[in-house]
Amino acid sequence: MFKKSLIAGAAALMLAGPAFAEITVEDAYARSASPAAKSGAAFIVLRNSSDTEDRLIGASSDIAERVELHTHISGDNGVMRMVHVEEGFVLPAGGMIAMRRGAEHVMFMGLNDAMEQGDTVTVTLTFEKAGDIVVEVPVDLERQDHGGMQHGHGGMNNGAGN
Numbered sequence: 209m210f211k212k213s214l215i216a217g218a219a220a221l222m223l224a225g226p227a228f229a230e231i232t233v234e235d236a237y238a239r240s241a242s243p244a245a246k247s248g249a250a251f252i253v254l255r256n257s258s259d260t261e262d263r264l265i266g267a268s269s270d271i272a273e274r275v276e277l278h279t280h281i282s283g284d285n286g287v288m289r290m291v292h293v294e295e296g297f298v299l300p301a302g303g304m305i306a307m308r309r310g311a312e313h314v315m316f317m318g319l320n321d322a323m324e325q326g327d328t329v330t331v332t333l334t335f336e337k338a339g340d341i342v343v344e345v346p347v348d349l350e351r352q353d354h355g356g357m358q359h360g361h362g363g364m365n366n367g368a369g370n
Contacts, residue, residue, distance in 0.1 A: 234254075236343060238250040240319065245322075246318060247318075251309060254305045262336055267314045
């Protein structure tokens with residue numbers, strides 16, 4: 209179910225339209241905490257080369273019953289907790305969003321099947337202005353970080369598989 213052809217992914221990216229040329233996807237990977245996990249997450253670097261800000265307002269995938277945009281915030285006593293960000297994430301003009309563990313991410317809840325090393329997950333990212341962009345995200349269960357990308361959030365892992 210999760211295995212998708214990279215050729216199909218490339219074709220889907222080309223069909224995303226002209227807006228995609230201004231929003232690029234880098235360093236994407238997905239993971240779950242274990243084969244039995246009921247949730248997982250995708251971590252993606254988004255770059256906006258346009259002179260207009262956009263907003264990532266949603267995500268979807270057939271990998272799970274529900275897909276949401278999440279982040280971690282400091283709660284009572286400094287304990288980090290994961291929250292759904294209904295308004296999405298601003299992608300600044302000429303800027304980026306580095307979704308990584310302990311920060312912004314795409315959350316998969318109610319996985320339909322186990323995420324396995326080497327699989328690929330198809331995720332549709334929905335932007336306020338650019339519309340839908342389909343990306344093929346490789347599953348990497350061994351990766352521990354997001355390539356050293358920094359985005360101003362702590363590297364706390366809440367133990368929920370992301």
